[in-house]
Amino acid sequence: MKIQALHKFHNTDFSRDWTEKFKPTQHRIRLFETILKQIEDDDSKQVPVLELGIGPGFLASYLLNRLPQITYEGLDFSKSMLGIAKKRTEVYNDRIDFIQADLINEAWNKKIKMAPKVIVSTWALHDLFEKKNILNVYRTAYEILPVGGLLLNGDFIKPEESDYEYEGGRIKPSEHLKLLRIAGFRDPWCIEEFEKSVDNPTTSNNYACFKAKK
Numbered sequence: 001m002k003i004q005a006l007h008k009f010h011n012t013d014f015s016r017d018w019t020e021k022f023k024p025t026q027h028r029i030r031l032f033e034t035i036l037k038q039i040e041d042d043d044s045k046q047v048p049v050l051e052l053g054i055g056p057g058f059l060a061s062y063l064l065n066r067l068p069q070i071t072y073e074g075l076d077f078s079k080s081m082l083g084i085a086k087k088r089t090e091v092y093n094d095r096i097d098f099i100q101a102d103l104i105n106e107a108w109n110k111k112i113k114m115a116p117k118v119i120v121s122t123w124a125l126h127d128l129f130e131k132k133n134i135l136n137v138y139r140t141a142y143e144i145l146p147v148g149g150l151l152l153n154g155d156f157i158k159p160e161e162s163d164y165e166y167e168g169g170r171i172k173p174s175e176h177l178k179l180l181r182i183a184g185f186r187d188p189w190c191i192e193e194f195e196k197s198v199d200n201p202t203t204s205n206n207y208a209c210f211k212a213k214k
Helices: 012-021 026-040 058-066 079-088 131-144 173-183
Strands: 047-052 070-076 096-100 118-122 150-156 186-194 207-213
Touching: 026 058, 026 118, 026 150, 026 186, 026 207, 047 058, 058 070, 058 079, 058 118, 070 079, 079 096, 131 150, 131 173, 150 173, 173 186, 173 207
Parallel strands: 047 070, 047 118, 070 096, 118 150
Antiparallel strands: 150 207, 186 207
């Protein structure tokens, strides 16, 4: 058995249906809470946040509602997902901007409008298919963050103990940490793993939150 999920996010109907099925559960809200806590620790008056793969805007809405000091930019390659995210976050439209860009095939860092202090991502980078693509994103994130800037990536993983075959972008926590170090981040760590299941993996369990500081 291979653990993988195939998506058609450029299709409007697929994106809408996927969004309805993917509404955050209590387990997934715990990931949002973990990311929130890390950003709350920054006592700056203004914290620019860039989200890679904003999708339907669940995390963006959650953070904007709870952190009045943040401004936000959401990046996604899917026009249909950006449309859904814009609608979900419209009450915060004076604090959020959107950009369409492909994390694999474009110099996406040239398209963003602000200099982020925090870069976040949830359940997105595994869709880049290969470790080299994830590494390239980590490298670019490192380049555009200021000294002291923070990367928080919550994504699907392959458990360290697993013998199952996983799609190329679902890699072990130790592999994420290695890629983050290669990219230049100092002392990255895995904060927590969520819905871990070694013996009964699915496409929607086994994810973790990684923290890395420049």
